[in-house]
Amino acid sequence: MxxxxxxxxxxxxxxxxxxxxxxxxxxxxxxxxxxxxxxxxxxxxxxxxxxxxxxxxxxxxxxxxxxxxxxxxxxxxxxxxxxxxxxxxxxxxxxxxxVTSFIVDGKQPYDFERMRNDMNRLLAIYPFMRKREAGKSVLGLPLYDLRIGTSNRKVQMNASFHANEWITTPILMRFLNEYLLSLTNHFAIKGVATLPLYTRTQLSAVPMVDPDGVNLVLNGPPAGMEEEVLAINKGSRDFSGWKANIRGVDLNKQFPANWEFEATRKPKAPAPRDFPGYAPLSEPETKAMADLVKKESFERLLALHTQGKEFYWGYEGLEPPESERLARLFAQVSGYKAIRYVDSHSGYKDWFIQEFRRPGFTIELGEGQNPLPLSQFDEIYNAASGILIYSLT
The missing domain is CATH 3.10.350.10 (LysM domain)
Structure with a gap:
């Protein structure tokens, strides 16, 4: 106003x-x-x-x-x-x-345009939230980085690294919406007063890391790439199992944290899932996300994925002692299982822990087969919002 x-x-x-x-x-x-x-x-x-x-x-x-x-x-x-x-x-x-009600309605197919429309409505009502671009996708769509707060203490959150895990985007957008509402209407989230968080912590949120892939899963092949993506998908027009970016590269297998080892046991060519690319950070989306954390001194990082009702918080013994304390807290507020190590490498969280020795988490929201049904949205949000708000404390 x-x-x-x-x-x-x-x-x-x-x-x-x-x-x-x-x-x-x-x-x-x-x-x-x-x-x-x-x-x-x-x-x-x-x-x-x-x-x-x-x-x-x-x-x-x-x-x-x-x-x-x-x-x-x-x-x-x-x-x-x-x-x-x-x-x-x-x-x-x-x-x-x-304004006392939510703008974001996550209980619907949530592609890039829907996310951008909700983002712009939030920016209009809450101009203290700021919009940046971390980079662009293969097809030139912006990877928006939304900032709330101006403190030098920074926490990074991201969603939709994987295309068919797109429900993580409206979950994160809903959290941003609730955080903004709480600040302007003086209420707590999960018992946490938010104005002190705002003054002490800057939140960086990238709600959709793989916009091309999300659009593919929800809307089908983009103009000019139908033949290419159908070939990668073995001729099938069912893209519900597609995790990769539009070029068939799994963005969460792209980071230089034992990438060479992970590449030996993954697909060797573009695929709907698990292909780590021909080299680490070969994709514009992963390069943008790597550059983001290189430029900023993030204290913590949370990557939202699905599914399993669990989260991973360690990597190769490189995680700091603080990670275990946070893992216990996140498990308590969400009911999710905290898992220190998992037989996986070259993920964003893995690389963040390896490079910066700071707490990083891969949060596997919900339970079932991806893409998870929207009927789980409220249950997922209840668990996720506890983790997200406490990550800012």
Whole structure:
């Protein structure tokens, strides 16, 4: 929601007027000097949208404000050209509306466009969240990196490394939505107060690492690549078992953590799953994700996958002692089984632990055959949200 500064207004006053943490208003207005507001300057207030009300007989600003539990001055601020003492029937006035419900509906097929539409709606309502690009996919789709918080202490989360595990994307998007709602509406998540997390920790979230693959699973072959992907899929038009990127490379087998060994026991040519590529980091998606953690000093990393109701937290004895403490905590809040080692290499989590000696986790959400049914969404989210919120503590 946008407002314009009046004489004597301050960001602190706006935080009181709209019951919104001052830091969220400041962070929603980068480039604005909080100490030198100019009359007429546009200020964005997070957590609100604007609706239009048509004046009826008997309406007054006091009556409208009282019915909506807002301050009269909020109406005056949004309607600077309206004389509150001379309202006319049929006249239109703007009403601020606090957003208290979810934008993200994850209980539906969730391709790249749906994810991007939800992302843009969240960015419009919560401008303190920032959008970057970690890189692009083979077909040029952005790998969005959404940031919440500005602290130097950073936690990285990602989803949909594997195409047919696309349910992990709406799970992560739903968590971002709940986190934003909690910050602007002053409620805790799983008993955790979120405003202190916001000020202490910067969240980096890449909701869809393999957008080309997800679109293939949900929408079928892209124009110009039908022959190629059908050949990789042995002529079948059923792409429900496709885990790889659009070139048939398994993105979570692409990292230089014993890649050469893993390659000896995996497919030797492009395939719907498990082909580690002809060399590590050969794909634009994996190179982007590797560059992301090289540039940023992430304290922790969580990669969302399906399935198994378990998570893996160690690699070759290189994980720090803190990982075990976090694993016990994650198991407690999710009910998932914590597994230290598994006979697998060259994953994103493996490489992160190897290179940085910091806690990394592969979270296997839900249980069954991929792609998991949307009927599991609520159960999966209940477990995942506990892990995600506690990972920021």
């Amino acid at each position: 946008e407002i314009r500064v009046r004489r004597g207004d301050t960001l602190w006053y706006y935080s009181q007027l709209f019951y919104m943490p001052l830091v969220l208003i400041i962070d929603s207005n980068s480039g604005v000097d909080p100490n030198e507001l100019r009359i007429g300057q546009v200020i964005r207030i997070p957590g609100f949208t604007v609706t239009t009300h048509v004046i009826e007989k008997g309406d007054s600003f006091w009556k409208l404000a009282s019915a909506r539990n807002i301050h009269v001055d909020a109406l005056l601020l949004l309607n600077p050209d309206v004389n509150p003492n001379q309202l006319k029937v049929g006249q239109k006035v703007k009403i601020p509306v606090r």
